[in-house]
Amino acid sequence: MKRGTTLFLKIAVILMGLPILAICIFIVPEVGLFGAELYPEFTFIKYLIWLVMYGAAIPYYLALYQSMKLLTYIDHNFAFSQFSVDALKNLKFCAIAISVIYVVGLPLFYLIAERDDAPGLILINMVLILASMVVGVFAAVLQRLLQEAINIKEENDLTV
Template structure:
């Protein structure tokens, strides 16, 4: 396969990571400060919000790295290999981790929404949870399909 055939997808992966990084640098501290203003009695609220968001950044960027590796495997004609299955498996686990971290952080979002009377905060949290779970299910399906394709390919190689 030509090296540039997945160039567009690699650029898309990079372009997904850059705005999210900007959001983590600029928006997360603002959200944490807002939470601290809502609850001046709970000084740790700001740190919990920052911890929850930054903890989700680690699996997010690891999943982007795995997607980049998967595209590199496709470029090297190693799409039907155990390396690709492993990359999809890692993406699935990252998506589950992100969803789990947002579920853990939902009480914080609920408390913020309750005081500020803004139910949209809860909806944003739910969208993040369900989007991560959709990605996890999609990666699991692709992983299973790829494993079956590898199995069929190995059977065909043995019969020839």
Template sequence: MKRGTTLFLKMAVIVIGIPILALCIFLVPKFGDFAGGLYPEITYMKSLVLIDMYAAAVPFYIALYQAFKLLSNIDKNQAFSELSVMGLKKIKYCAITISGLYLLGMPLYYLMARRVDPPFITVTGWVIIFASIVIAVFAAVLQRLLQEAIQIKSENDLTI
């Protein structure tokens, strides 16, 4: 693969990470304050929302780092290697973790949506959960295809 294509994809990975970082810095604290304001009688509401959202950001950035490493492997002509398989496996687990964390946080988002008109919060949560599951399935399929390609390659190397 041409280096320009992977360079473009590496830049896309960085560009994807910047807005999420901005959301974590500027919007998530306001969202936590908003949740705490909706339910002042539940003193830990703000903390739970912040913990859930920041905890989901950690596997997101781990997955972005693994995608960056995967693109670096492609640049080094090591796309068909166990390192790439492990990277896809980590991306899959990160996506599952993100969807699990948001699924655990859905009761909080449901409580918030009950007091907000229109209830966009639960829809956004379900979109994040669904998108993470799609990414996990896609990474699992790519991981399996890559493992089969590595196996075929090693069998061909042995027969020649």
């Protein structure tokens, strides 16, 4: 397969990382300070907010890295290999990790939403949890299908 065929997808993966980087640089510190203003008696709440949001960014970037690896394997004709299965497995674990981090941080965001009277914050958090779980389940299904395709290919190679 030509190397340029997945160029669009690689550019899309890079562009997916840029808004999250901007959010981590500009918005997350402000959200942490806003949480500390809402609860002045708990100034450590900003660190918890930063921990949840930056903690979710780490597996997100690891998932983007695994996506780039998978696209590179497709470029080099290793799409039906154990390397691709491993990349999908790692992508699945990253998506599950993002969901778990936001589920653990849900009470924290509930406190902020209740004090600020902003129920949309909980809704945004739930959408993030659901979206990452959908990506995780999709990666698990693709991993299983790819593993079965590899097994069938190996079985056919042995019979010829």
